[in-house]
Amino acid sequence: MRIGALVATTLLFVCVPAAATEPQAIPGAAPVPPVKVIAESPGGPYYYRDVRPVFGGGVRLTSGLDVRLGIGDESTKVAYGLDVLAVGRLGFGRGAKVLAVWPEAGYSFVGSDWHLLGAGVGPALQAREGLSFGLVPRVLYGVAGGREAKGLRTCAIIDFSFGQGGLGFEVAHQYVAWGDHHIHEIRFALESAVVWGQGEKP
Amino acid sequence: MNHPARVLPVIGVFCVEFLGCGPSSQQLLAGNHFREAACSITEGEGDAQEISVAITRALDPQLHVDVVADDTVMAAAPQAPPEVRGRVLFVRVRVVTNEIPVDHLGLSLDTAGDVPAHPMELDALAKLTGEQAPPSHTSTETHYIQNAVSGAISIFTLGLIDPAQRGPTTHVVPPLPLEWKLTAPNAYGLYSAFSGSGCEEHRGGPEDAPHVGMSCDATFMVERVGSGSLALDMGVEYQALRLSRTQEMRSVGDDSSWTCRLKTRLHVPLGPVGDLSKATSATFGPRFRAVRELDEAAGREVTR
Numbered sequence: 001m002r003i004g005a006l007v008a009t010t011l012l013f014v015c016v017p018a019a020a021t022e023p024q025a026i027p028g029a030a031p032v033p034p035v036k037v038i039a040e041s042p043g044g045p046y047y048y049r050d051v052r053p054v055f056g057g058g059v060r061l062t063s064g065l066d067v068r069l070g071i072g073d074e075s076t077k078v079a080y081g082l083d084v085l086a087v088g089r090l091g092f093g094r095g096a097k098v099l100a101v102w103p104e105a106g107y108s109f110v111g112s113d114w115h116l117l118g119a120g121v122g123p124a125l126q127a128r129e130g131l132s133f134g135l136v137p138r139v140l141y142g143v144a145g146g147r148e149a150k151g152l153r154t155c156a157i158i159d160f161s162f163g164q165g166g167l168g169f170e171v172a173h174q175y176v177a178w179g180d181h182h183i184h185e186i187r188f189a190l191e192s193a194v195v196w197g198q199g200e201k202p
Numbered sequence: 203m204n205h206p207a208r209v210l211p212v213i214g215v216f217c218v219e220f221l222g223c224g225p226s227s228q229q230l231l232a233g234n235h236f237r238e239a240a241c242s243i244t245e246g247e248g249d250a251q252e253i254s255v256a257i258t259r260a261l262d263p264q265l266h267v268d269v270v271a272d273d274t275v276m277a278a279a280p281q282a283p284p285e286v287r288g289r290v291l292f293v294r295v296r297v298v299t300n301e302i303p304v305d306h307l308g309l310s311l312d313t314a315g316d317v318p319a320h321p322m323e324l325d326a327l328a329k330l331t332g333e334q335a336p337p338s339h340t341s342t343e344t345h346y347i348q349n350a351v352s353g354a355i356s357i358f359t360l361g362l363i364d365p366a367q368r369g370p371t372t373h374v375v376p377p378l379p380l381e382w383k384l385t386a387p388n389a390y391g392l393y394s395a396f397s398g399s400g401c402e403e404h405r406g407g408p409e410d411a412p413h414v415g416m417s418c419d420a421t422f423m424v425e426r427v428g429s430g431s432l433a434l435d436m437g438v439e440y441q442a443l444r445l446s447r448t449q450e451m452r453s454v455g456d457d458s459s460w461t462c463r464l465k466t467r468l469h470v471p472l473g474p475v476g477d478l479s480k481a482t483s484a485t486f487g488p489r490f491r492a493v494r495e496l497d498e499a500a501g502r503e504v505t506r
Binding site: 029030031035036039040041044046048051052094 | 224225229230232233234235236237238239241242244245260261262264266268270274275294296298301302303394396404406407411413415442443444462486487488489490
């Protein structure tokens, strides 16, 4: 009891002066007006907030195997193939996946003595991030077997794009003719691309 | 032969999906599509001036300013020394806005003009009351685990990858409220008498298309020197999140490139410091006034 009384007395002395000097909050001088809600019309557009597609140019490398089909005068065999290409990635509209045009031009090496220049353009379904698909035909001109060669390659490209870069796989049919030779090949290649331009960031 | 009603949708789809034509600023503003409008400016296509004016008109900030009388200050903080009286004006500012269809709002209040004024903070109040501010603390953080991991990486890669070792980091920790209360009771008393400063966002509507408003409170200490004028500078920022049809909504803090920001400033002259109390009473009295209304009353062009 004595201890309780001592504590109570102490608290009284400590708390009462403190309470007397506690600052009082100054009241607000004006009532807060009602807040209006400005509503958006339903069915609003969704365009500028959507991501921009990549629209630019860069470099693409492919490296793989050309399987000769044995059509015409060549027996079936496999050759190494390498491409170094300047590419465009021209996406149009807005969205995570858009229609695009993919122009490509560059140098192609096959086997041991094919040196071909090629250029072409094709449609694509282009993603800023994720899988892109393109179908790009290229006309070829160069040297094969030491003689003038002409041809056509049609490339189906599956590219996992991540803004500026991309990695993927290419399957292509290639027809090359020189002299009396007519060669059909299927190329299986790994590819990588780097692109600079608008749309690397959203 | 082709009927226009058949051709136009085809042209529209071609335009939007392939060429990339967006809606005009007028179309966006007519439907209060402020998120789209803000992003159209970021994309360099929208009319920034027109959009900024329209969104600010919808936001319609309501303002109240009052000068707290010396007697009220002294009554609220009776421990404050009498010398405080008459040295500064305590100018309270409160802003309330409508809720508009944006994803986030930012609002900042500051003073402008040719008189010394600054936000009411404990440091400034301690100077005013002649009290000593409590010292700040420092805390030191050592990065043992991070350095151990860095060392392990360096060893396992034979030094090929050698992350830098981090030395101890020192942080400055401001004094606690209780320390202010003990060390500078008069300053603390004055500070506590005014309701807290800061802004609060109020939002409603669906989570992916909210409408957002804001209310802000601030108190400024304006020195009673000279015959300069005081004005209020209000910074407003409208934010819209970029979404994608196939991607989840990303937060503002995630990546700033996923946020469209539109900034504007509102300037409200409050009058000469000598007559500030009378001027704010006459202008505001016991009610909030729309900033737009103040502009119109003063004959200022609303061009923000």
